Every structure is written in structure tokens, then in C-alpha cells.
Amino acid sequence: MADNFLQDRDIAVIAYSELKIQRRSGATPGEFAAELMEQLFEKTGLAPRDIDGVAVNFPTAEAGNTFYTNMLVDALGLQPRWLQLTDIGGCAPLGNLARAAAALKTGMCDIVMCIATDVSGTTHRRLGGFRAEFMDAAGFQGPPIAFGILSDAYDRKYGLKLEALGALAVAQRNGALVNENAVETFRKPITVEDYMASRMIADPIRLLDCVMRCDGGSGLIVTTTERATAMGVKKMVHPIAYSEITNFDPENSTPDPTETGFSVVGPEVLAKAAMSPADLDMFHPYDDFLIAVMLQLEQIGFCGRGEGCDYLLSTDISPGGDLPINTGGGQISAGQPGLAGGGVNLTEALRQLFGEADGRQVAGAKNALVTGIGVIPYFRNWGSSTAMILEAS
Amino acid sequence: MAESKTNPRPLPEPSRTTQPFWDGARDGKLLLQYDKGAGKYQFWPRPTSIHSANGTLEWRPASGRGTLFAKTIVHVPARGFEDLVPYTLAAVDLEEGVRVVGRLVGIAPEDAKHGMKLRVCWDRLSDEINYFAFEADD
Numbered sequence: 001m002a003d004n005f006l007q008d009r010d011i012a013v014i015a016y017s018e019l020k021i022q023r024r025s026g027a028t029p030g031e032f033a034a035e036l037m038e039q040l041f042e043k044t045g046l047a048p049r050d051i052d053g054v055a056v057n058f059p060t061a062e063a064g065n066t067f068y069t070n071m072l073v074d075a076l077g078l079q080p081r082w083l084q085l086t087d088i089g090g091c092a093p094l095g096n097l098a099r100a101a102a103a104l105k106t107g108m109c110d111i112v113m114c115i116a117t118d119v120s121g122t123t124h125r126r127l128g129g130f131r132a133e134f135m136d137a138a139g140f141q142g143p144p145i146a147f148g149i150l151s152d153a154y155d156r157k158y159g160l161k162l163e164a165l166g167a168l169a170v171a172q173r174n175g176a177l178v179n180e181n182a183v184e185t186f187r188k189p190i191t192v193e194d195y196m197a198s199r200m201i202a203d204p205i206r207l208l209d210c211v212m213r214c215d216g217g218s219g220l221i222v223t224t225t226e227r228a229t230a231m232g233v234k235k236m237v238h239p240i241a242y243s244e245i246t247n248f249d250p251e252n253s254t255p256d257p258t259e260t261g262f263s264v265v266g267p268e269v270l271a272k273a274a275m276s277p278a279d280l281d282m283f284h285p286y287d288d289f290l291i292a293v294m295l296q297l298e299q300i301g302f303c304g305r306g307e308g309c310d311y312l313l314s315t316d317i318s319p320g321g322d323l324p325i326n327t328g329g330g331q332i333s334a335g336q337p338g339l340a341g342g343g344v345n346l347t348e349a350l351r352q353l354f355g356e357a358d359g360r361q362v363a364g365a366k367n368a369l370v371t372g373i374g375v376i377p378y379f380r381n382w383g384s385s386t387a388m389i390l391e392a393s
Numbered sequence: 394m395a396e397s398k399t400n401p402r403p404l405p406e407p408s409r410t411t412q413p414f415w416d417g418a419r420d421g422k423l424l425l426q427y428d429k430g431a432g433k434y435q436f437w438p439r440p441t442s443i444h445s446a447n448g449t450l451e452w453r454p455a456s457g458r459g460t461l462f463a464k465t466i467v468h469v470p471a472r473g474f475e476d477l478v479p480y481t482l483a484a485v486d487l488e489e490g491v492r493v494v495g496r497l498v499g500i501a502p503e504d505a506k507h508g509m510k511l512r513v514c515w516d517r518l519s520d521e522i523n524y525f526a527f528e529a530d531d
Contacts, residue, residue, distance in 0.1 A: 130437045133405040137524060140482055140494045141471030148465030149484050149494070156463060156507050202482075203466040251443050253435055253491040257463070257484075378437055379484050379494050 089374025118338025
């Protein structure tokens with residue numbers, strides 16, 4: 001196994017920012033980026049000339065724009081010496097933090113701004129390639145249908161208790177009630193009956209199994225711990241382990257879709273940090289679908305394969321519970337700002353570790369596991385899986 | 394009830410790599426890429442073999458037969474499938490060892506069972522394009 005390049009706690013997140021998620025803003029990803037940048041400068045006292053590294057996600061709204069990052073930094077008045085565009089779908093925000101950490105360690109840059117924005121509620125583009133030929137044209141279009149078949153595969157293998165997913169949906173809504181950045185539509189409680197009665201999209205995937213496509217974004221400033229200390233920063237959060245995989249099990253033409261990249265990166269990120277699931281104070285998993293959370297619980301090792309439903313039915317996942325999960329409601333309840341969605345889970349983890357999670361603070365939270373999921377491939381688990389452990393200083 | 398919008402069913406746009414697949418489909422034949430050296434098939438058609446480095450890929454006719462691995466009944470349709478809703482999509486394990494996702498034809502949703510035998514059939518979308526689907530293989 002590779003060394004853990006983050007083990008010395010020499011990389012530090014010193015600030016984060018987030019926009020209120022909206023259903024349809026009419027804004028562009030660049031306009032949101034400007035707002036986030038202004039928030040970060042206000043928090044840190046930094047100026048554009050201090051930023052020499054920039055990492056951004058690739059918004060769906062910018063699909064086809066081959067010069068997106070150049071245009072963006074020009075719009076923002078930045079001159080990066082390291083510039084990163086990451087297109088691993090929902091994995092991009094977490095992936096960018098890891099890539100920034102690597103760049104900082106090489107000395108390519110000293111202070112990095114990571115920005116993730118998208119306006120999927122306002123603008124949506126169609127994709128080509130095998131997606132168009134063998135998915136859209138087959139009636140196999142979109143994540144809900146893909147997850148419908150995946151859920152059936154899980155049900156066939158282990159049995160799927162929908163009331164467990166319903167319980168997760170209800171619990172996650174509680175997070176949105178106290179999260180002012182959550183999309184207003186979801187800031188009301190639901191019951192398991194509401195979940196079961198919600199509109200069927202692709203059996204068994206219902207409307208309340210899925211995220212809602214919205215507009216929004218988040219950002220952070222990351223630097224070396226040395227630089228942060230010299231700046232006089234008192235509160236910082238260190239990434240302490242990271243693991244990533246794309247196109248898990250590439251040669252398998254009949255893969256078990258319930259076995260995902262998390263079967264690799266989950267145990268690996270814990271091993272890199274010399275931790276077990278019991279050592280984690282919080283879990284902030286990428287949650288485009290309720291069942292995705294359950295699969296991650298199994299494959300990271302919180303419970304065994306096929307035990308996810310029982311685990312959800314018997315575990316208190318509220319901020320004061322056994323394992324707090326997505327305390328701000330996750331993307332399921334706060335909304336999914338397109339391909340910036342991974343920033344919802346990441347930002348909530350940072351907010352908790354900075355001790356700023358008003359109304360839902362996990363007492364004594366010192367660490368968190370955050371994950372990312374990106375890209376729906378041709379019926380094989382999912383494209384990219386990422387996992388990072390963060391620790392408050 | 395509001396009238397639901399119907400879109401034309403999308404046509405695949407063949408690439409250099411996939412043109413042979415659609416040529417076969419036009420003639421009612423299911424063709425799959427086969428890596429001779431590795432002795433394995435692959436689907437979806439790719440520009441290279443996923444089984445070996447520099448593997449020689451050739452197109453071979455498939456039997457068209459397989460079994461149902463997993464399914465979903467789609468109620469909110471893909472674009473162009475509005476007048477087919479609800480339709481059942483199945484992930485089908487072909488005899489050649491690859492999995493293909495296609496619509497089930499002539500099988501009621503409640504009759505789509507895991508492991509049932511299926512065979513390929515074709516939806517004629519245009520003079521040039523037949524699209525694969527699956528029916529019961531009794």
C-alpha cells in the first residue's frame with residue numbers, strides 16, 4: 001500500500017464557504033464562484049494576489065467549454081501557478097482538496113482556493129458517447145433508472161427493506177430543518193409514509209430516494225500548516241488520509257453492481273489513518289441516493305454486506321447519536337447543486353470540525369470521514385469513488 | 394389531466410468504433426466485440442480491448458440469448474419513451490459473458506423474473522437503425 005502523504009498533518013484547510021442552495025437561480029457557475037471567493041476573502045483577510053493555486057469542479061452547466069478554467073480565473077482576477085479542473089462528477093470537490101494537498105507538498109503553490117459550483121437547476125446539457133448510444137437510446141437514461149436496477153440487484157442478493165431507507169430519509173430531513181443553506185423546498189419534515197407514497201420513478205427508486213437537481217456551490221482555502229501558522233490562523237482542519245479509485249474492476253463485463261470502488265477505498269483510507277470505523281466521530285457520505293449511503297456503510301466497514309438495512313434501522317444517526325451522518329441533511333435533503341454536490345457533504349464536515357454547526361453541532365467532534373461518488377457508468381457500480389478523513393487541529 | 398409531451402425516440406449516432414454494431418443490428422444480428430487473445434467478449438463497443446494490451450478485437454455474432462440479472466419498471470420515462478411508459482428495463486447476462494441493458498418486450502412487469510431466459514429482438518427506429526430489446530425465450 002502507498003505511503004500516506006497526509007499523515008504529518010502538514011496540510012491545513014483554514015476557511016470554507018457555501019452558498020444557499022436554490023432550485024433555479026438563473027446564475028452561472030462563474031457568478032457563484034465570485035460570491036464564494038468574496039466570502040473566503042472576508043473570512044481570511046486574503047486578497048486575489050495571495051492565491052497561487054486554484055482547483056475547480058467541472059460544472060454540467062459548462063459542458064463543452066474547453067477553456068472554462070482560463071475564463072474563470074480571468075473573471076475572478078486570479079493568477080494561479082497551479083490550476084486544476086476536475087471532472088470526476090460528485091467526487092470533484094473532495095478530489096480537488098486531495099489534489100491541492102499534493103500540489104502544496106510539491107511547492108507548486110502555497111495557498112489554494114478550491115471552488116465547486118453548478119447551476120443544474122437552471123441549465124442542463126446532454127452527454128454523448130456511450131451514454132447517448134447505449135443508455136439514453138435504450139431508455140436507460142439518468143441516474144434514477146440506473147439506481148432502480150442497482151436496487152433490484154441488491155434486493156435480489158440480500159433483500160432490501162424499504163423502511164430502512166425511509167428511516168434514513170426521515171432522519172436526513174431533520175438536518176435540513178436546521179441548515180439555513182438547505183434548499184427551502186426540503187426544509188420541512190417527512191414521515192416514512194411520505195417516503196413510501198412519493199412518486200415512483202424506476203421501481204423501487206422513488207422521488208424521495210433521489211436528490212433534487214439545484215443550483216449552488218461551496219469553496220475552501222487550503223495551505224500548508226506551516227503557512228497557516230505563520231498567518232496566525234488558530235482553527236484549522238487537516239486532511240489526514242485520502243483514497244480514490246475510478247472504474248473499479250475494469251475487465252469485468254458482468255460486475256456485481258452492488259460492489260463498488262468503496263470496497264477498495266473505504267478500508268484503505270482507514271488503514272492509512274490507522275483507524276477503524278469505531279474511531280470516526282462522524283460520517284459525511286456522498287448521498288445522491290439513499291441506497292448509496294447504505295452501500296457505503298457496508299463497504300467501508302460500519303456493518304457487513306447485506307446488513308445495511310438493519311444497521312440503519314438500529315443506529316441513531318442524529319448529531320447526538322451513535323454515528324452522526326450528514327448532519328446538515330446531506331444532498332438528499334439540502335439539495336444537489338449539480339456537479340458541486342460533493343461540496344455539500346464536505347462543507348458540512350468542515351463546518352462541524354470548525355465547531356460552527358449551529359443547531360446541529362456534534363459535541364467534541366474531532367474527525368470525520370467524507371466521501372464522494374461520481375459518474376454513472378454502463379451498469380457497473382459507479383465511476384469514481386473517493387474517501388477522505390479530516391481531523392480538527 | 395395535462396397532455397404529456399412526447400419526444401421522438403432518440404437515435405444512436407454511430408461512431409467509427411460502433412458502426413459495425415449498428416450495421417449488424419440493421420440486419421437483425423447482434424454483434425459483439427471479441428478479443429481473440431484473451432478469449433473474451435466485451436460490451437459496450439470500445440476503441441480497444443479491456444482485457445489485454447493491444448488485444449486484437451474482432452466482431453462476432455452473438456447468440457442473442459441470455460438471462461435476466463436485474464430489472465426496473467420505469468414510470469418516469471427517458472426522453473423519447475413517453476408513450477412506452479411504464480416499461481421494464483432489464484440488465485441481461487448474455488451467453489457470451491457480457492451484460493446488456495435493454496427494454497423488455499411482450500413481458501408484463503410482474504412476469505419479469507430474475508434468471509428468466511430472454512432473447513434479443515429489435516425495435517425498428519428507422520431504415521438504418523434497429524435498436525435491441527429483449528423478449529421471452531421460451
